[in-house]
Amino acid sequence: MTGLIEHGQLYIGGAWADPAGRDTIEVVSPHTEQVIGRVPHASRADVDRAVTAARASFDSGVWAEAPLADRIAVITRIKDAFAVRSEEFARLISAQNGTPYTAGVMVQSLAAMMAWDAAITVARDFEYEERRQGVLGPLLIRREPVGVVAAVVPWNVPQFTAAAKLAPALLAGCSAVLKVSPETPLDAYLLAEIATEAGLPEGVLSILPADREVSEYLVGHPGVDKVSFTGSVAAGKRVMEVAARHLTRVTLELGGKSAAVILPDADLDAAVAGITPFAWMINGQACVAQTRILAPRSHYDEVAERFAAAATALKVGDPLDPATEVGPLVAERQRRRSLEYIAAGQQEGAKVLAGGGRPADQGTGWYVEPTLFGEVAPSMRIAREEIFGPVICLLPYEDEAEAVRIANDSDYGLSGSVWTADTERGIEVARRVRTGTYSVNTFSLDMLGPFGGYKNSGIGREFGPEGYGAYLEHKMIHLPAGA
Numbered sequence: 001m002t003g004l005i006e007h008g009q010l011y012i013g014g015a016w017a018d019p020a021g022r023d024t025i026e027v028v029s030p031h032t033e034q035v036i037g038r039v040p041h042a043s044r045a046d047v048d049r050a051v052t053a054a055r056a057s058f059d060s061g062v063w064a065e066a067p068l069a070d071r072i073a074v075i076t077r078i079k080d081a082f083a084v085r086s087e088e089f090a091r092l093i094s095a096q097n098g099t100p101y102t103a104g105v106m107v108q109s110l111a112a113m114m115a116w117d118a119a120i121t122v123a124r125d126f127e128y129e130e131r132r133q134g135v136l137g138p139l140l141i142r143r144e145p146v147g148v149v150a151a152v153v154p155w156n157v158p159q160f161t162a163a164a165k166l167a168p169a170l171l172a173g174c175s176a177v178l179k180v181s182p183e184t185p186l187d188a189y190l191l192a193e194i195a196t197e198a199g200l201p202e203g204v205l206s207i208l209p210a211d212r213e214v215s216e217y218l219v220g221h222p223g224v225d226k227v228s229f230t231g232s233v234a235a236g237k238r239v240m241e242v243a244a245r246h247l248t249r250v251t252l253e254l255g256g257k258s259a260a261v262i263l264p265d266a267d268l269d270a271a272v273a274g275i276t277p278f279a280w281m282i283n284g285q286a287c288v289a290q291t292r293i294l295a296p297r298s299h300y301d302e303v304a305e306r307f308a309a310a311a312t313a314l315k316v317g318d319p320l321d322p323a324t325e326v327g328p329l330v331a332e333r334q335r336r337r338s339l340e341y342i343a344a345g346q347q348e349g350a351k352v353l354a355g356g357g358r359p360a361d362q363g364t365g366w367y368v369e370p371t372l373f374g375e376v377a378p379s380m381r382i383a384r385e386e387i388f389g390p391v392i393c394l395l396p397y398e399d400e401a402e403a404v405r406i407a408n409d410s411d412y413g414l415s416g417s418v419w420t421a422d423t424e425r426g427i428e429v430a431r432r433v434r435t436g437t438y439s440v441n442t443f444s445l446d447m448l449g450p451f452g453g454y455k456n457s458g459i460g461r462e463f464g465p466e467g468y469g470a471y472l473e474h475k476m477i478h479l480p481a482g483a
Contacts, residue, residue: 005037010046011192011207013053014200020045025182025209030098030328031318031365037096037186042208044217047177050206051223054148054175057203064145064173066201068128071171072120077198079116082159085194086110089159089187094319096184097155098327098366099282101320107282112159115463118447119167122468140477145173146249147225149471150218152239154231155183155330156285161253162191164451164462165228170204172471174226177206179218183330185209219243226471229253230287233386233411233456240459251460251470253287253452255386256414259407260290260443261429263400264298266419268306270441274419276310278443280370283327284390285334287457288415288437288445292376292383294403297396304353304374304394311354311370311392316362328365329389335366338389342371345382345391351375353394378409386412400429407433413454417443436461 005027009016019040027037058064063071082089086109093108094101132139151165162178169176180188188207195205208214212235219227220242228251229239236252243250260275262268279290295303319327329335335358342356355369368390376383376393383393397403407416413435418426426440436453437445445451450466452458461467 004035005186007039007189010040010042011189011205012046012050013057013203013206014196015202017049019043020049025185027096027183027186028331029095030330031320033364033366039185039189039209041182042210042214044214046208047214047218047221050177050208051148051218051221053203053206054177055223057201058145058147058175062201063170063175063204066173068123071173072123074198074200075116075120075167075171078194079113079120081194081197082109082113082116085190086113089190091320092187092190093158093184094327096186097158097282097285097330098319100324100327102322102324103277103281104319108157108159111157112163115160115163115447116167118463119163119171119468121448122168122465123171126465126468134478136478137481138479138483140479142475142477143469143472144475146471146473147174148223149174149176149226149228150179150221150224151176152179152215152219152227152229152231153181155181156282158184158187159191161230162188164230164467166205168468169226169228169471170200172468174471175204177208177218177224179215180207180209182209182211216242219248220245222246224248227251228462228470236458249470251462252458253462254414254456254458255412256287256289256453256457257292257384257386257410257412258288258290258415258417258435259292259294259410259433260416261294261403261407261418261433262296262299262303263403263418263420263425263429264296265421267421268299268302271419272306272310274442275417276307276314279392280311280314280326280390283329284338284392285330285388287386290415290417290443291387291392292407293392293394294397294406295394296403297398300396307392307394308353308372308374311372314370316359316367316369326370326390328362328367330366332366334389335368338368338387338391341382341385341387341389341391345373345376345380348380348382349375349377350380350382350393355390378406384410404429404432407435411456414452414457
């Protein structure tokens with residue numbers, strides 16, 4: 001990517017508008033540490049304009065009361081346009097947050113397109129009205145759009161999380177205000193172009209780049225009916241606290257410290273090949289990453305040797321180089337955080353099996369080597385806290401019961417996997433691990449099923465009919481006898 005990308009306006013109510021203030025956001029490349037973009041920083045006044053536009057469009061019924069087929073047609077055009085521009089999205093996101101471009105085409109672009117597509121499938125098949133026999137007589141149960149949605153997305157997978165929120169919200173008939181991260185605002189302008197070309201009615205969608213202070217103002221806005229947030233646990237708790245002032249509905253998709261359990265009968269070649277990309281995915285900056293690898297003590301040395309070799313073999317470098325497998329972290333603060341955790345792990349007695357510092361061949365950029373710790377105890381900070389960097393823990397266990405206990409010994413419960421020659425045995429392990437998404441001999445996130453977490457990993461679900469239903473209110477209509 002060459003040249004400075006500059007935008008001077010905000011996307012409010014489906015139209016380009018001058019910002020109310022003069023503050024700007026500078027987008028810095030995590031590889032070169034140079035400014036690559038500049039956009040307006042939305043203010044509280046801009047939030048007021050966006051929410052007012054969303055409320056007016058929703059109350060008018062121009063979108064909420066449009067036939068479902070019409071809404072599906074518009075969203076299908078968004079999905080199709082996203083597919084056409086998938087490489088452009090991937091390259092722009094990689095330049096902003098350091099995701100390796102080759103993986104980013106799938107993780108950042110095609111996954112977002114698939115999320116739009118899956119929501120269309122769910123919306124088409126969803127039951128919006130049903131008749132039911134009640135205790136006192138017949139009932140008509142309706143599901144109606146919740147209203148104005150505030151969708152707040154993070155910098156690690158900005159378009160995927162935007163699609164996870166906007167696709168069901170818009171298909172359900174809601175109007176939305178998307179608040180994007182100051183680290184990754186540039187790709188949001190591509191989305192705005194696509195939404196305009198697709199024919200969304202005036203007022204239905206606004207997209208605002210802003211920091212946490214403005215985000216808090218948005219989620220606490222009295223004109224917002226529903227908040228969908230993806231981010232850290234601390235930020236999620238604050239969102240819930242602020243939204244509670246108006247009893248605003250919330251969906252929170254938060255952090256993770258997911259465990260990949262390798263059973264003694266597992267094919268180690270398959271396990272290492274299957275786990276490695278999803279342990280260090282997005283340079284370790286993924287809430288679903290398999291950051292704890294649980295190995296049987298009987299096979300521990302072999303597992304440690306194989307994963308150390310896999311980590312060392314990962315190619316670190318320029319995220320826009322097609323050969324790169326691990327790029328820089330999104331910001332200097334994230335690099336500092338990872339290095340602090342590496343130091344803490346060593347102080348607690350864990351052994352560095354691979355990596356452990358900054359790559360010697362990267363003179364600039366916020367890089368940390370793919371790092372693997374061995375002999376990690378479940379009580380160590382590196383095993384308990386979400387690092388959000390390329391730092392993975394290898395924990396030994398004695399038997400299957402202990403493996404399940406260790407997997408469950410976490411404040412989080414978002415993802416996980418088990419690797420075994422016996423699929424039924426793997427399913428039994430999956431049933432015992434308290435986490436929202438689990439895989440047997442693979443790692444996957446299917447967008448026709450519910451995604452979300454137990455414990456501190458969040459509240460509610462995204463994707464599938466369960467996630468779609470979060471953007472609908474339930475109404476019970478009592479009918480006269482015989483109706």
